[in-house]
Amino acid sequence: xxxxxxxxxxxxxxxxxxxxxxxxxxxxxxxxxxxxxxxxxxxxxxxxxxxxxxxxxxxxxxxxxxxxxxxxxxxxxxxxxxxxxxxxxxxxxxxxxxxxxxxxxxxxxxxxxxxxxxxxxxxxxxxxxxxxxxxxxxxxxxxxxxxxxxxxxxxxxxxxxxxxxxxxxxxxxxxxxxxxxxxxxxxxxxxxxxxxxxxxxxxxxxxxxxxxxxxxxxxxxxxxxxxxxxxxxxxxxxxxxxxxxxxxxxxxxxxxxxxxxxxxxxxxxxxxxxxxxxxxxxxxxxxxxxxxxxxxxxxxxxxxxxxxxxxxxxxxxxxxxxxxxxxxxxxxxxxxxxxxxxxxxxxxxxxxxxxxxxxxxxxxxxxxxxxxxxxxxxxxxxxxxxxxxxxxxxxxxxxxxxxxxxxxxxxxxxxxxxxxxxxxxxxxxxxxxxxxxxxxxxxxxxxxxxxx
Amino acid sequence: xxxxxxxxxxxxxxxxxxxxxxxxxxxxxxxxxxxxxxxxxxxxxxxxxxxxxxxxxxxxxxxxxxxxxxxxxxxxxxxxxxxxxxxxxxxxxxxxxxxxxxxxxxxxxxxxxxxxxxxxxxxxxxxxxxxxxxxxxxxxxxxxxxxxxxxxxxxxxxxxxxxxxxxxxxxxxxxxxxxxxxxxxxxxxxxxxxxxxxxxxxxxxxxxxxxxxxxxxxxxxxxxxxxxxxxxxxxxxxxxxxxxxxxxxxxxxxxxxxxxxxxxxxxxxxxxxxxxxxxxxxxxxxxxxxxxxxxxxxxxxxxxxxxxxxxxxxxxxxxxxxxxxxxxxxxxxxxxxxxxxxxxxxxxxxxxxxxxxxxxxxxxxxxxxxxxxxxxxxxxxxxxxxxxxxxxxxxxxxxxxxxxxxxxxxxxxxxxxxxxxxxxxxxxxxxxxxxxxxxxxxxxxxxxxxxx
Numbered sequence: 001x002x003x004x005x006x007x008x009x010x011x012x013x014x015x016x017x018x019x020x021x022x023x024x025x026x027x028x029x030x031x032x033x034x035x036x037x038x039x040x041x042x043x044x045x046x047x048x049x050x051x052x053x054x055x056x057x058x059x060x061x062x063x064x065x066x067x068x069x070x071x072x073x074x075x076x077x078x079x080x081x082x083x084x085x086x087x088x089x090x091x092x093x094x095x096x097x098x099x100x101x102x103x104x105x106x107x108x109x110x111x112x113x114x115x116x117x118x119x120x121x122x123x124x125x126x127x128x129x130x131x132x133x134x135x136x137x138x139x140x141x142x143x144x145x146x147x148x149x150x151x152x153x154x155x156x157x158x159x160x161x162x163x164x165x166x167x168x169x170x171x172x173x174x175x176x177x178x179x180x181x182x183x184x185x186x187x188x189x190x191x192x193x194x195x196x197x198x199x200x201x202x203x204x205x206x207x208x209x210x211x212x213x214x215x216x217x218x219x220x221x222x223x224x225x226x227x228x229x230x231x232x233x234x235x236x237x238x239x240x241x242x243x244x245x246x247x248x249x250x251x252x253x254x255x256x257x258x259x260x261x262x263x264x265x266x267x268x269x270x271x272x273x274x275x276x277x278x279x280x281x282x283x284x285x286x287x288x289x290x291x292x293x294x295x296x297x298x299x300x301x302x303x304x305x306x307x308x309x310x311x312x313x314x315x316x317x318x319x320x321x322x323x324x325x326x327x328x329x330x331x332x333x334x335x336x337x338x339x340x341x342x343x344x345x346x347x348x349x350x351x352x353x354x355x356x357x358x359x360x361x362x363x364x365x366x367x368x369x370x371x372x373x374x375x376x377x378x379x380x381x382x383x384x385x386x387x388x389x390x391x392x393x394x395x396x397x398x399x400x401x402x403x404x405x406x407x408x409x410x411x412x413x414x415x416x417x418x419x420x421x422x423x424x425x426x427x428x429x430x431x432x433x434x435x436x437x438x439x440x441x442x443x444x445x446x447x448x449x450x451x452x
Numbered sequence: 453x454x455x456x457x458x459x460x461x462x463x464x465x466x467x468x469x470x471x472x473x474x475x476x477x478x479x480x481x482x483x484x485x486x487x488x489x490x491x492x493x494x495x496x497x498x499x500x501x502x503x504x505x506x507x508x509x510x511x512x513x514x515x516x517x518x519x520x521x522x523x524x525x526x527x528x529x530x531x532x533x534x535x536x537x538x539x540x541x542x543x544x545x546x547x548x549x550x551x552x553x554x555x556x557x558x559x560x561x562x563x564x565x566x567x568x569x570x571x572x573x574x575x576x577x578x579x580x581x582x583x584x585x586x587x588x589x590x591x592x593x594x595x596x597x598x599x600x601x602x603x604x605x606x607x608x609x610x611x612x613x614x615x616x617x618x619x620x621x622x623x624x625x626x627x628x629x630x631x632x633x634x635x636x637x638x639x640x641x642x643x644x645x646x647x648x649x650x651x652x653x654x655x656x657x658x659x660x661x662x663x664x665x666x667x668x669x670x671x672x673x674x675x676x677x678x679x680x681x682x683x684x685x686x687x688x689x690x691x692x693x694x695x696x697x698x699x700x701x702x703x704x705x706x707x708x709x710x711x712x713x714x715x716x717x718x719x720x721x722x723x724x725x726x727x728x729x730x731x732x733x734x735x736x737x738x739x740x741x742x743x744x745x746x747x748x749x750x751x752x753x754x755x756x757x758x759x760x761x762x763x764x765x766x767x768x769x770x771x772x773x774x775x776x777x778x779x780x781x782x783x784x785x786x787x788x789x790x791x792x793x794x795x796x797x798x799x800x801x802x803x804x805x806x807x808x809x810x811x812x813x814x815x816x817x818x819x820x821x822x823x824x825x826x827x828x829x830x831x832x833x834x835x836x837x838x839x840x841x842x843x844x845x846x847x848x849x850x851x852x853x854x855x856x857x858x859x860x861x862x863x864x865x866x867x868x869x870x871x872x873x874x875x876x877x878x879x880x881x882x883x884x885x886x887x888x889x890x891x892x893x894x895x896x897x898x899x900x901x902x903x904x
């Protein structure tokens with residue numbers, strides 16, 4: 001009936017709603033097909049499925065098939081396969097393509113954001129707060145090494161080896177700092193290593209990294225904008241980060257009680273999952289509102305609810321919800337990645353590629369070294385921890401995006417950052433598989449805690 | 453981090469993405485809170501929870517709190533509570549409110565559409581194709597009576613009692629025809645009556661009604677636009693409706709085989725639900741593309757997959773997905789409903805209210821009479837069938853919307869149709885509860901099929 005409405009009210013203005021729905025449906029179908037095909041094929045090779053989702057995303061995205069593309073890559077939608085289908089089978093007029101394309105993209109991107117929020121909520125549920133606190137000091141050390149080393153080595157190298165100006169060098173150095181929680185936690189979960197000591201150190205360090213990355217971004221951005229650092233803002237940000245995560249953990253017991261009484265008291269459908277989603281989304285909003293990230297909020301929410309009696313049933317119910325939304329996140333991460341910047345036959349890419357080779361080296365070595373920070377746990381797999389911190393994913397792309405939109409980064413430096421993100425993101429999952437696979441002595445926490 | 457991006461790139465243009473995500477999160481939180489509070493309270497009174505979700509939707513919507521409102525009601529978003537929160541706590545500049553409001557609304561409406569698509573998929577899974585075909589003739593008769601009676605009585609009454617012109621009268625008559633599948637099926641499911649003979653007749657008749665309603669809308673709209681009926685278009689529509697539903701059922705066996713081999717062959721997460729969602733969304737897109745409705749497609753998809761071995765596990769996994777999305781549909785239906793048109797103290801409403809009283813009478817009696825069409829099933833609850841067909845829900849509002857945007861309907865006639873939709877929608881759930889509750893002889897199909 002929707003399409004008819006569009007045709008009936010065609011004279012005054014064209015109703016976009018039915019086209020948006022149709023385009024979102026097609027996008028989701030394409031994303032699911034890509035994620036399943038990619039995930040299954042890569043799984044057959046013994047690699048984590050998420051790598052397949054990312055690669056499949058690249059194939060359906062801006063770099064190849066242009067099925068899942070977004071306005072931010074500079075397209076107006078006329079080269080989008082989905083828009084062509086809507087024009088030929090859905091009766092979408094050519095004049096409306098650009099606007100409808102933007103609206104569809106907006107919805108798909110929000111679904112992807114909800115996907116990573118749910119992913120971190122699920123990871124939080126799978127994690128154990130006590131266990132995470134038990135490796136807190138190690139995680140902090142790992143995080144700090146993994147931020148300081150790549151930042152200093154990257155910035156100094158760009159200034160002295162490549163003769164770049166200071167501000168862009170600092171910016172590129174900052175882009176090397178933050179580990180992608182989403183990718184690294186999903187790989188750990190797929191390898192069944194999330195609840196090992198190594199897994200929890202990586203997770204704790206990645207979360208800390210993310211907070212440090214946000215603080216660095218605030219500093220670098222204000223430096224780039226005004227030439228000075230706004231110390232008040234900085235202090236507010238640091239205090240709110242500490243207050244938010246600390247507050248969530250302290251309030252955990254109270255939230256637990258409320259949740260348990262709700263989940264057992266409610267008599268209508270969704271009694272387990274709806275209150276949990278309300279909590280997760282509220283924390284995500286709060287995380288966003290105090291200038292942190294939504295995913296930190298939903299991770300904290302999952303961590304807190306983890307200790308409730310309803311945990312098992314809740315975890316079971318979150319799985320299909322995650323299956324609905326999470327692939328949208330990973331496929332769009334791949335789809336947005338333009339691997340064209342890696343093509344060495346294009347003259348303009350070469351300078352970027354040389355810088356990229358340097359950044360990639362710094363990015364990998366700088367994080368591999370973090371394994372050294374995992375002290376006091378005998379028999380620990382330091383290599384796995386270092387590798388687990390490598391993928392930069394979306395966080396690095398955020399730096400690249402801001403850098404290029406604000407004009408701080410030259411085209412080649414921007415391309416080099418994107419290349420660094422691509423390589424670190426795609427190289428980490430198979431390496432992590434190997435590092436854990438060859439290591440049969442990996443300390444399993446359940447065993448370890450029984451021994452102690 | 454998202455909010456920082458916005459503030460960094462503030463000069464060239466303001467990035468709306470973080471505000472859209474924040475607004476969508478707030479909207480979803482408000483919707484869940486409303487649906488749970490409303491559903492639980494109404495459930496305590498022994499009524500179907502969906503009624504509570506609808507009423508809670510009215511309270512948070514355009515009629516009262518203005519938390520969940522949409523541009524189609526004529527607002528620019530400055531009176532939206534969520535936009536005010538985004539301005540005060542999220543740093544949204546006043547200049548961007550209207551555009552961001554429109555973008556948030558778009559996403560929420562797509563989520564609601566996905567919700568009703570998933571709802572009908574779930575209803576399809578709960579239904580049994582053989583059982584539905586077993587009551588096919590009765591359902592067809594019930595549907596035809598329920599379309600012809602209100603249409604003729606409404607149109608003739610408006611022309612001869614109220615002296616209205618022919619075209620608007622036909623349009624208003626047509627708005628009386630289609631039963632809301634979403635509301636009626638949810639109520640049946642909540643009462644545990646979906647798989648009774650009555651439930652399946654109502655469901656089959658509501659689906660048929662919907663197809664008939666689409667055909668009538670095509671006729672009436674082309675009549676209103678050009679003064680004539682495009683017979684070719686009409687034929688194409690009828691044939692594609694028959695081909696679509698018939699084809700889905702005929703291809704069912706083949707789809708089943710493919711689905712079963714996929715669900716048992718896939719080795720990565722989501723092996724049960726992802727192929728099912730791909731099928732459901734593809735059918736929804738197809739239903740939309742051939743000018744039917746998306747929900748007919750997902751209903752057919754659920755009906756077909758219903759016969760597979762993986763059914764139980766799939767049904768279990770669809771529940772949390774439905775809990776995520778379906779409340780968004782029902783709360784927004786309530787939120788969009790402006791009950792202001794029912795206020796008799798406003799002078800301008802009075803003419804509309806008198807017409808509304810007539811339309812409501814025709815709408816209720818015309819559908820109650822459909823129970824008479826349920827022949828050949830001894831001991832059947834005819835009253836329940838008639839009541840089950842009463843709610844008009846979103847379909848009636850579509851007529852009202854097209855009628856008012858195309859200028860066919862006068863303001864009072866438009867308000868009368870909206871009032872008719874409100875009353876039939878809100879009155880049916882408690883009536884259905886009563887009709888089934890007092891009737892202990894209701895033929896349970898599982899029993900009936902054992903006897904035969």
